[in-house]
Amino acid sequence: MSTDAPGRRQVTLRDVAQLAGVSVATASKAINGKAEVSPDTRRRVLDVAERLSFTPNALARAMLEGHTGTVGLLTHDLEGRFSLPILMGAEDAFGAGRSSVLLCDSRGDAIREQHHLSTLLGRRVDGLIVVGSQTDARPPLGRDLPVPVVYTYAPSTDPADASVVPDNVTAGRIAVEHLLATGRRRIAHVSGDITYAAATDRAAGADAALAEHGLERVGPVRYGSWSEAWGRSSVAALLEQDVDAIVCGSDQIARGVLDALHDRGVRVPDDVAVIGFDNWEPMIAGCRPALTSIDMNFQMMGRRAAERLFASLEGRDPGGVETVTPRVIVRESTGG
Amino acid sequence: MSTDAPGRRQVTLRDVAQLAGVSVATASKAINGKAEVSPDTRRRVLDVAERLSFTPNALARAMLEGHTGTVGLLTHDLEGRFSLPILMGAEDAFGAGRSSVLLCDSRGDAIREQHHLSTLLGRRVDGLIVVGSQTDARPPLGRDLPVPVVYTYAPSTDPADASVVPDNVTAGRIAVEHLLATGRRRIAHVSGDITYAAATDRAAGADAALAEHGLERVGPVRYGSWSEAWGRSSVAALLEQDVDAIVCGSDQIARGVLDALHDRGVRVPDDVAVIGFDNWEPMIAGCRPALTSIDMNFQMMGRRAAERLFASLEGRDPGGVETVTPRVIVRESTGG
DNA sequence: TAGCGTCCCGAAAAGCGTTTCGGTCACTTT
DNA sequence: AAAGTGACCGAAACGCTTTTCGGGACGCTA
Numbered sequence: 001m002s003t004d005a006p007g008r009r010q011v012t013l014r015d016v017a018q019l020a021g022v023s024v025a026t027a028s029k030a031i032n033g034k035a036e037v038s039p040d041t042r043r044r045v046l047d048v049a050e051r052l053s054f055t056p057n058a059l060a061r062a063m064l065e066g067h068t069g070t071v072g073l074l075t076h077d078l079e080g081r082f083s084l085p086i087l088m089g090a091e092d093a094f095g096a097g098r099s100s101v102l103l104c105d106s107r108g109d110a111i112r113e114q115h116h117l118s119t120l121l122g123r124r125v126d127g128l129i130v131v132g133s134q135t136d137a138r139p140p141l142g143r144d145l146p147v148p149v150v151y152t153y154a155p156s157t158d159p160a161d162a163s164v165v166p167d168n169v170t171a172g173r174i175a176v177e178h179l180l181a182t183g184r185r186r187i188a189h190v191s192g193d194i195t196y197a198a199a200t201d202r203a204a205g206a207d208a209a210l211a212e213h214g215l216e217r218v219g220p221v222r223y224g225s226w227s228e229a230w231g232r233s234s235v236a237a238l239l240e241q242d243v244d245a246i247v248c249g250s251d252q253i254a255r256g257v258l259d260a261l262h263d264r265g266v267r268v269p270d271d272v273a274v275i276g277f278d279n280w281e282p283m284i285a286g287c288r289p290a291l292t293s294i295d296m297n298f299q300m301m302g303r304r305a306a307e308r309l310f311a312s313l314e315g316r317d318p319g320g321v322e323t324v325t326p327r328v329i330v331r332e333s334t335g336g
Numbered sequence: 337m338s339t340d341a342p343g344r345r346q347v348t349l350r351d352v353a354q355l356a357g358v359s360v361a362t363a364s365k366a367i368n369g370k371a372e373v374s375p376d377t378r379r380r381v382l383d384v385a386e387r388l389s390f391t392p393n394a395l396a397r398a399m400l401e402g403h404t405g406t407v408g409l410l411t412h413d414l415e416g417r418f419s420l421p422i423l424m425g426a427e428d429a430f431g432a433g434r435s436s437v438l439l440c441d442s443r444g445d446a447i448r449e450q451h452h453l454s455t456l457l458g459r460r461v462d463g464l465i466v467v468g469s470q471t472d473a474r475p476p477l478g479r480d481l482p483v484p485v486v487y488t489y490a491p492s493t494d495p496a497d498a499s500v501v502p503d504n505v506t507a508g509r510i511a512v513e514h515l516l517a518t519g520r521r522r523i524a525h526v527s528g529d530i531t532y533a534a535a536t537d538r539a540a541g542a543d544a545a546l547a548e549h550g551l552e553r554v555g556p557v558r559y560g561s562w563s564e565a566w567g568r569s570s571v572a573a574l575l576e577q578d579v580d581a582i583v584c585g586s587d588q589i590a591r592g593v594l595d596a597l598h599d600r601g602v603r604v605p606d607d608v609a610v611i612g613f614d615n616w617e618p619m620i621a622g623c624r625p626a627l628t629s630i631d632m633n634f635q636m637m638g639r640r641a642a643e644r645l646f647a648s649l650e651g652r653d654p655g656g657v658e659t660v661t662p663r664v665i666v667r668e669s670t671g672g
Numbered sequence: 673t674a675g676c677g678t679c680c681c682g683a684a685a686a687g688c689g690t691t692t693c694g695g696t697c698a699c700t701t702t
Numbered sequence: 703a704a705a706g707t708g709a710c711c712g713a714a715a716c717g718c719t720t721t722t723c724g725g726g727a728c729g730c731t732a
Binding site: 010012013014024025028029032056057059060061062063064065 | 688689690691692693
């Protein structure tokens with residue numbers, strides 16, 4: 001059994017030392033730029049290391065130093081278009097800080113999550129980031145974990161845990177304020193599944209912004225599903241009253257709404273403005289006219305989660321829930 | 337500085353042994369189910385281990401055994417909707433085989449890729465999977481790597497390397513054969529960027545299938561971009577001749593085509609059948625009528641890549657390019 | 673019952689690859 | 703000549719598994 005199919009045994013520091021005619025200790029110092037090595041010895045060691053393409057064994061180093069430079073990323077679903085940007089942001093932040101990411105997908109299954117957790121703990125990750133699949137709070141990973149944990153997208157039910165979540169209330173507020181700023185006054189709202197905190201939070205923020213301007217929403221918030229079909233089919237009801245703007249709970253819903261308005265000959269943005277949430281590129285790309293949308297800054301969330309994890313490692317993260325502020329991306333559908 | 341902010345030092349096998357009143361060696365054997373331990377000693381050790389929630393240090397074990405149970409996943413873009421399913425499939429296969437995935441995103445940058453490569457090598461991954469961003473071949477990671485590598489989505493330019501790629505030629509063939517089987521004869525083709533092998537390969541397969549039935553494509557293959565806009569704007573030209581089916585290079589293009597056909601009052605599938613590629617759920621979901629599409633089986637590609645990597649580890653992978661066969665998902669747009 | 677061989681539980685030690693600490697030795701400075 | 707300096711080496715340590723080995727219990731024979 002030739003397990004070493006490609007390129008034999010990994011070359012170790014001892015090999016380098018031996019070939020350079022010095023001790024392992026000296027070789028180590030030479031390679032790590034320590035001072036107590038004469039210039040030509042260093043040069044000789046470095047040459048040999050180069051020639052053997054020596055790569056120090058990070059595992060051995062980790063055992064000494066007590067930390068691995070490795071972080072566990074525990075996600076609930078990899079398909080989700082929300083977890084992806086978060087993952088990117090985190091990977092970005094870690095990459096810069098020379099940490100590597102150990103990725104685990106629990107497929108939304110608590111058993112699998114626990115299994116992955118113990119695997120990661122066994123690999124001695126320095127910390128964990130948990131990416132939820134909904135914005136609703138989730139039970140913490142466990143009590144007395146030996147490493148810090150940052151929850152993102154979905155906060156932990158324990159408010160003392162470190163969580164980084166999107167600010168859906170502010171998102172709703174921003175959407176309405178943008179519409180008001182562009183002269184709209186009669187604003188209706190169609191959203192997704194009412195059991196999602198994202199839907200109700202956005203609606204609450206939108207209503208609050210309206211109230212602050214002495215206005216009221218036109219009609220009820222029409223909750224349904226997060227689909228284009230729902231957006232399309234709800235247009236008839238939305239147009240029963242006189243409206244000049246429609247807030248849509250997601251880009252998909254918005255796209256359905258745009259579609260139905262187009263079919264009915266309602267002009268966007270001239271007759272009605274439309275705004276969505278999530279700023280999901282591939283969905284936006286096909287919209288006619290181009291859709292104004294609230295970007296939840298998911299990538300920033302990932303980055304913040306990573307930063308807070310670093311802070312925790314140094315014992316200087318206070319814990320608690322942090323929200324990431326969304327921003328509006330203005331396009332044609334609100335008459336920019 | 338209290339680096340150990342949460343829950344002190346990790347508990348080691350020595351702690352367990354000490355508390356159980358046995359030697360480390362005995363504790364090890366008790367925990368790993370080795371034979372030479374008396375039943376009640378084992379029970380005692382196991383109890384203590386449980387109580388301290390002892391987790392064996394995978395790093396220490398890795399140093400002994402010579403392999404880490406860790407695999408590097410080097411992707412070019414995390415946004416890409418193609419790399420995701422591949423990643424899922426691989427994660428799936430590894431999870432089952434108790435390997436963990438170290439994720440690195442090179443953002444399409446060769447420098448970053450090399451940097452990640454050396455990091456992964458330093459962490460002594462057992463193997464590597466490289467996920468490309470286009471189906472065009474890419475230069476291999478490097479010569480004489482100490483671990484096996486499997487390239488996926490984009491094959492390595494070295495045909496001896498192990499690669500797993502989608503079979504775009506067969507995909508084109510399957511699309512046309514499905515249309516022929518449902519009675520279509522006058523088939524046009526609109527596709528994306530001509531510089532993508534995916535576009536030209538699919539067209540080649542489609543033409544070959546037509547030729548085998550003594551037919552010819554209606555009009556040229558209209559290459560453009562992978563966007564809905566291109567699909568929409570090319571419909572006029574496509575309809576200049578009498579067609580009863582349109583093969584679209586991607587689901588996005590197909591959606592644009594459907595949209596434009598709808599606006600012109602052309603009925604789908606009654607007048608014209610439409611078929612796309614990629615079977616991309618969120619894009620498909622909004623189509624009216626529901627879009628028939630060729631699923632490239634990306635998840636399967638990821639799984640196969642993982643399986644071949646395992647095979648390589650055991651020295652029993654022959655290398656070479658392997659294609660994954662796509663399948664047609666029939667929906668309304670082809671009149672199923 | 674003493675003496676001998678056998679068996680098995682469990683302790684001790686080696687080894688994985690690296691960093692670091694405490695020496696050693698030769699050479700220079702005062 | 704004593705002290706100081708610089709360059710290098712040996713060994714310990716990290717946490718675990720594995721191999722080796724010691725010693726106690728047990729069974730058999732005389």
